[in-house]
Amino acid sequence: MAILLTENAAKHVASQMAARGKGVGIRVGVTTTGCSGMAYVLEFVDELNAEDKVFANHGINVIVDPKSLLYLDGTEMDFVKTGLNEGFEFHNPNIKGECGCGESFTV
Amino acid sequence: MVLFTIAEPGLGRARQVIRRKRAAGIDLGTTNSLVAVAREGKAEVIADVHGQRLLPSVVQYRADGSHVVGSDAMSPVADATIITSSKRLLGRSRADITYQLPYVLDASAQEGMVRIETVAGPVSPVQVAADILQSLAERAQTESGGELDGVVITVPAYFDESQRQATRAAARIAGLKVLRLLNEPTAAAVAYGLDKQLQGTIIIYDLGGGTFDVSLMRLHNGVFEVLAIGGDSALGGDDIDRAIAGWMQQQAGSSGMTIEDYRQLLQQSRAAKHALTAASTTTVTIGSWQTQLTRDILHQLLDGFIETTLKACRRVLRDAGLTIADVTDVVLVGGSTRTPRVQQKVQEFFGRAPLCSINPDEVVALGAALQADVLVGNKYGDAALLLDVMPLSLGIETMGGLMEKIIPRNSTLPVVRAQEFTTFKDGQTVMTFHVFQGERELVSDCRSLARFELRGIPPMVAGAARIKVSFQVDADGLLEVQAEELTSGIKSSSVVKPSFGLAEHDIVDMIKASIESAAADKVRRTLRERQVEARRHIESLQAALQQDGDNLLSADEKHKLEQVMQELAVAATGEDALLIERLTESLNNLSRDFAGRRMDAGIKAALAGQRLDSLGDKL
Numbered sequence: 001m002a003i004l005l006t007e008n009a010a011k012h013v014a015s016q017m018a019a020r021g022k023g024v025g026i027r028v029g030v031t032t033t034g035c036s037g038m039a040y041v042l043e044f045v046d047e048l049n050a051e052d053k054v055f056a057n058h059g060i061n062v063i064v065d066p067k068s069l070l071y072l073d074g075t076e077m078d079f080v081k082t083g084l085n086e087g088f089e090f091h092n093p094n095i096k097g098e099c100g101c102g103e104s105f106t107v
Numbered sequence: 108m109v110l111f112t113i114a115e116p117g118l119g120r121a122r123q124v125i126r127r128k129r130a131a132g133i134d135l136g137t138t139n140s141l142v143a144v145a146r147e148g149k150a151e152v153i154a155d156v157h158g159q160r161l162l163p164s165v166v167q168y169r170a171d172g173s174h175v176v177g178s179d180a181m182s183p184v185a186d187a188t189i190i191t192s193s194k195r196l197l198g199r200s201r202a203d204i205t206y207q208l209p210y211v212l213d214a215s216a217q218e219g220m221v222r223i224e225t226v227a228g229p230v231s232p233v234q235v236a237a238d239i240l241q242s243l244a245e246r247a248q249t250e251s252g253g254e255l256d257g258v259v260i261t262v263p264a265y266f267d268e269s270q271r272q273a274t275r276a277a278a279r280i281a282g283l284k285v286l287r288l289l290n291e292p293t294a295a296a297v298a299y300g301l302d303k304q305l306q307g308t309i310i311i312y313d314l315g316g317g318t319f320d321v322s323l324m325r326l327h328n329g330v331f332e333v334l335a336i337g338g339d340s341a342l343g344g345d346d347i348d349r350a351i352a353g354w355m356q357q358q359a360g361s362s363g364m365t366i367e368d369y370r371q372l373l374q375q376s377r378a379a380k381h382a383l384t385a386a387s388t389t390t391v392t393i394g395s396w397q398t399q400l401t402r403d404i405l406h407q408l409l410d411g412f413i414e415t416t417l418k419a420c421r422r423v424l425r426d427a428g429l430t431i432a433d434v435t436d437v438v439l440v441g442g443s444t445r446t447p448r449v450q451q452k453v454q455e456f457f458g459r460a461p462l463c464s465i466n467p468d469e470v471v472a473l474g475a476a477l478q479a480d481v482l483v484g485n486k487y488g489d490a491a492l493l494l495d496v497m498p499l500s501l502g503i504e505t506m507g508g509l510m511e512k513i514i515p516r517n518s519t520l521p522v523v524r525a526q527e528f529t530t531f532k533d534g535q536t537v538m539t540f541h542v543f544q545g546e547r548e549l550v551s552d553c554r555s556l557a558r559f560e561l562r563g564i565p566p567m568v569a570g571a572a573r574i575k576v577s578f579q580v581d582a583d584g585l586l587e588v589q590a591e592e593l594t595s596g597i598k599s600s601s602v603v604k605p606s607f608g609l610a611e612h613d614i615v616d617m618i619k620a621s622i623e624s625a626a627a628d629k630v631r632r633t634l635r636e637r638q639v640e641a642r643r644h645i646e647s648l649q650a651a652l653q654q655d656g657d658n659l660l661s662a663d664e665k666h667k668l669e670q671v672m673q674e675l676a677v678a679a680t681g682e683d684a685l686l687i688e689r690l691t692e693s694l695n696n697l698s699r700d701f702a703g704r705r706m707d708a709g710i711k712a713a714l715a716g717q718r719l720d721s722l723g724d725k726l
Contacts, residue, residue: 016113026113043114080110087110 001073003028003055003062009079009088010058017060020044025054025061028077029068038071040090128256130286130483131247132294132475135236135260135274137194137343138316138442140164141469142243143476144251145485150298150476152469153246161468162246164316165191166238168225176242183367188225192345195317196221196232197277198270209370236277244283257286259479261471263318264290264336286482291315292322293333294474295440298465307435308334310420312453312461313471315441317343319416323423323434337423342415344377344443350408351376351400359396380405384447406448413452420456437461442468501578501586504541504550506531507635513578516546525577527593531643533650534566538574542588542601548628549635559601561590569647630684637687641679644691645672648698651705659704668697 005013017023029041045063048054053069055062064072075092132150134141139161143152154160159178167180169187174180180189190210201212201221213222213229222229240260247255262274271288278285289297292311299309311322320338352372356362364372375391379400382389388401424430437453439461444450453461465473502512505528514524530538538561545553564572573593580586589600648668656665675690 013113027116040111041114042111043116046116087112089110 001053001069003057003064003069003072004074004076005057005060005062006076006078007058009077010060012079012088013060017044022046024048025063027063027065028072028075029065030071041068042088128483128485129247129251129253130476130479130485131244131251131255131258132289132472132477132479133240133243133258133260134291134294134469134472134475135194135239135262135277136164136315137192137318137345138164139468140239140243141472142247143469143472144247145476145480148477148480150473150480152472153250155246162239162243163191164194164239165189166193166235168227168230170226172227174227174238176238186226188223188227189370190223190225190230190235192317193223193232193235195341195345196223197236198266198273199232209366209373211366233273233277233280236274237280240278240281240283244281255283257284257479257483259286259289259294259475259482261289261291261294261475264292264320264322264338286479289475289478290320290322290333290336291318291471292320292336292440293324294471294478295438296322296324296326297474297477298470299438299462299474308429308433310423310434310437310457311440312416312420312437312444313338313440314416314443314449315343316443317341317345319343319419321416321420321423323427323429334429335423335426337419337426339415339419342412343441344380346412347380347409347443347446348373348376350412351379351405354404354408355391355393355398355400358398359393361393361396380446384445402448409446409448410452413449417452417456431457434459438470439463440467440470499544499554500546501542501544501556501580502553503528503576503588504543505639507639508550509632509635509639510543510545510548510550510553513576514580518580521579521581523577523579525575528574528576529570530564530567530572530574531569532646533569535569535572536564536566537562538564538590540576540588540590540599540601542586548632552628556586557588557601559588559590559599561592561597561599563595563597564592565595567594568650569643634682634684634687637684637691638679641675641687641691644694645676645679648672648694651698651701655701655705655708659708660701664701668694668701671697 013026017026023044023046025045027041027043027045030038031041045061048063049065051066053064053066055064062077071094072092073094075090075094078089078091080086080089130145131153132143132145134143140163141152141161143150145151152160155162155177162177163181165177165180167175167184167187167189169175169184171186183189188210196204199221204212204221211224213224222231223235244255244258247258258278260274260278262271266274266288274288275285292313295311295313296309306326309324309326311320311324313320313322318338319342320336322336323334325334352369352375355372355376356364372393379389379391383400383402383405388399390397391400424434434457437457437459439450439453444453444461444463444467450461450463500510500512500516501514502510505511511526513526514522518524528538540559540561541550541555542557542559543550543553544556547553561574564574575591575593577589577591578586579589587600587602589598591598649672652660652665652668660668671690671694675687675694678687678690681687
C-alpha cells in the first residue's frame with residue numbers, strides 16, 4: 001500500500017513547508033462531502049495521530065489515516081500548471097465516477 | 108480538473124463535521140395549523156405536550172397584553188378577544204371582506220390591510236399569523252432540540268403576491284427563516300409522491316377551512332410537475348358552517364344576534380356538521396328553539412358549494428388540455444374532504460374512488476416538511492426535485508408592439524431561457540426592454556412588469572448587434588431579466604416579481620382571453636410583422652442609396668427603386684398585410700442587383716493597393 005508523490009509535487013511541498021516554517025509532512029485523506037460522495041483533504045501536519053500511516057516520497061512524509069488509505073491506495077499526487085492555475089492534482093486508480101466539477105468522486 | 112492547495116491542519120477536516128440541519132414544514136391553515144419535521148425521508152407531525160397534533164388557528168388577545176394560541180384560546184374569558192380564521196384577512200383590505208366576521212375590524216384603517224379590534228388594541232392579521240407560527244415553531248424546536256434553520260410554509264396556490272408577502276412578513280415577525288412558500292396542493296403531492304412513489308396524472312382536491320384549491324399535477328420518475336392550478340380563495344368549511352348557521356337563523360326566525368351569539372352559533376353549526384358524518388340526523392338549538400338537522404338538509408346546503416369545486420376541476424382539466432379519462436388518481440386534502448357527501452360527489456365526477464390514505468389534515472404539513480428537509484440541505488436517497496410552474500408566459504415587447512414570449516406559460520420553475528435580438532436602426536446605441544406577462548400576441552393586451560434600458564451598444568448597422576436577452580425565474584418565482592450585447596459585453600438587468608398583483612381571476616381571465624382571441628391576434632400579429640419588416644427594408648435601402656446610389660445606379664434604376672420604396676412606405680401605414688408583403692418582395696427583387704454591385708465595390712475598395720502576398724496573411 002502506498003501513496004506516491006511525483007518529484008515535481010515533492011519539490012513544491014518542500015518549498016511550501018519551508019515557507020510555513022514548521023510541520024512534519026502533509027496529510028492526504030478523504031471526506032464525505034461534495035456532490036459525488038467523497039472529496040479529498042490536503043493539509044499540513046504538525047502532529048501525527050497514533051493510527052496514521054506515513055509514506056516517504058522524495059524526502060516528504062505523506063501521512064494518511066487508515067480509513068482514507070482504503071480509498072486512496074495507489075494514488076499519485078502531482079503538481080500541475082494549466083493556464084493561470086497551478087496546484088496539486090490527484091490520480092486515484094480507485095475512482096469509479098467523478099462529479100462534473102471533479103471536486104468529488106465515488107469509488 | 109480540480110487543483111488542490113495544502114490547507115492548515117484541521118481546516119480540511121472541518122468539512123467533515125456537518126450538523127444535520129433542523130427544518131420544519133408548516134401548514135398555516137384557516138381553521139387548524141400543523142407543523143411537521145422530516146427525518147431520513149420520513150415526515151412526522153409534531154404534537155404539543157398534551158398530544159394534540161392540530162393547533163386551532165385561534166389566538167386570544169387579553170387586556171393585560173398577553174395572548175394565548177390554540178385550543179386554550181377558544182374558551183371565552185373576560186377582557187379578551189378571540190380571533191379565528193384570520194388567514195382570510197392576510198394581505199387583504201377592508202374592501203375585500205364581504206362576509207360577516209365574528210369580530211370587529213378597526214374602522215380607522217380604510218386603506219391597506221385590515222386590522223382587527225381587540226381589547227388589547229388593534230391587531231393586524233400578520234401579527235395573528237406570526238403568533239400561530241411562533242407557537243408551532245416552539246413545538247418543532249422542542250422536538251428537534253434547537254433553533255430551526257429554516258421552514259417551508261404552505262399557502263393556497265392562488266394566494267396573490269400581497270397575501271404571500273403577508274405570510275413571509277408573519278414568519279419574519281415570528282423569527283423564522285422561510286426557505287420557500289409552497290403551494291398547499293403541491294405539498295400534498297410531495298407527501299404522496301415520496302411516500303408511495305405514485306406515478307401518473309393527479310388531481311389534488313383540497314377543500315380546507317377557508318380555501319378550495321385544485322391542482323393538476325404530473326408525477327414522473329419522482330419529479331413533480333404542476334400542469335395547471337385553479338380554485339377559489341374564499342370557499343371552505345367556514346362557508347358550510349355559515350350556511351348551516353344561516354339556515355338555522357332562518358328556520359328559527361331569529362335576527363339581530365350579538366357577536367358572541369353568532370360565534371356560538373357557528374361553533375354549533377360545525378359540531379352539527381361533524382355529527383352528521385356518522386349520524387343521519389342531529390339536534391340544533393337557538394335559545395329555546397330547537398329542530399332536527401338531517402343529512403338531506405345538509406346535502407342541500409352542501410351541493411352548491413361542491414358543484415362550484417367541481418366546476419373548477421373541469422376548468423383545470425380544460426386548461427391543461429386533458430379530460431377526466433386522463434386522470435389516474437384523485438387526492439383528497441383538507442378536513443372538509445372528510446364530509447361523506449364531498450367524497451361521494453368527487454367519486455361520481457371523476458369515476459374513481461379518491462385517495463385519502465394519508466390523513467387529509469396532515470398531508471400538506473408532511474409534504475412541506477419533506478421539502479424543507481431537502482431545501483435546508485439535508486440529503487437522503489434520491490431527494491425529489493420539486494417543480495412549480497409559471498402561471499402566465501413572460502416575454503418582451505418587440506418592434507410594432509408585439510409580445511415575444513421567452514418563457515411560455517406552465518414552464519416548470521426554476522427556468523432560464525435566452526433569445527437573441529438585434530438593433531432596428533443603423534447606429535442604434537440604446538435599446539429599451541419592456542417586460543410583459545400574458546398570453547396575447549400584442550403587448551397592449553398583456554400586463555407590463557418592468558422596463559429597463561441597455562445603453563452603450565457600439566454603433567453598428569441595423570441588425571449587426573447581437574443582444575442576448577435572458578429570463579431567469581428562480582424557485583420562488585422571482586424573475587431576473589438580463590440583456591447583454593455579445594460583441595461588446597455590456598450588460599443591463601432588472602429584477603421583478605412576475606406574479607405581482609395578479610390574483611386568481613386575473614390569471615384565469617387572461618388565459619381565457621388568449622384562447623378566445625387567438626385567431627384575431629394572429630392576423631394582427633402578421634400585419635404588425637409585415638409592417639415592421641417593410642420599414643426595416645426601407646430604412647436600410649435609404650441608407651444604401653444615400654451612400655452609393657449615385658455611383659452605382661443609373662438615374663432610371665434609382666428612380667424606379669425610389670418609386671417602389673415610396674409605395675411600400677404608404678402601404679406599411681395601412682392594414683393590408685398582403686399588399687405590404689407583395690411590395691416588400693418586389694422591392695427586394697429590384698434592389699438585389701444594387702446590393703450585389705455594392706458588395707463588389709466594397710471588395711474592390713478593400714483590395715485596392717494591397718499586394719497579394721500581404722493579403723495571404725489576412726485571408
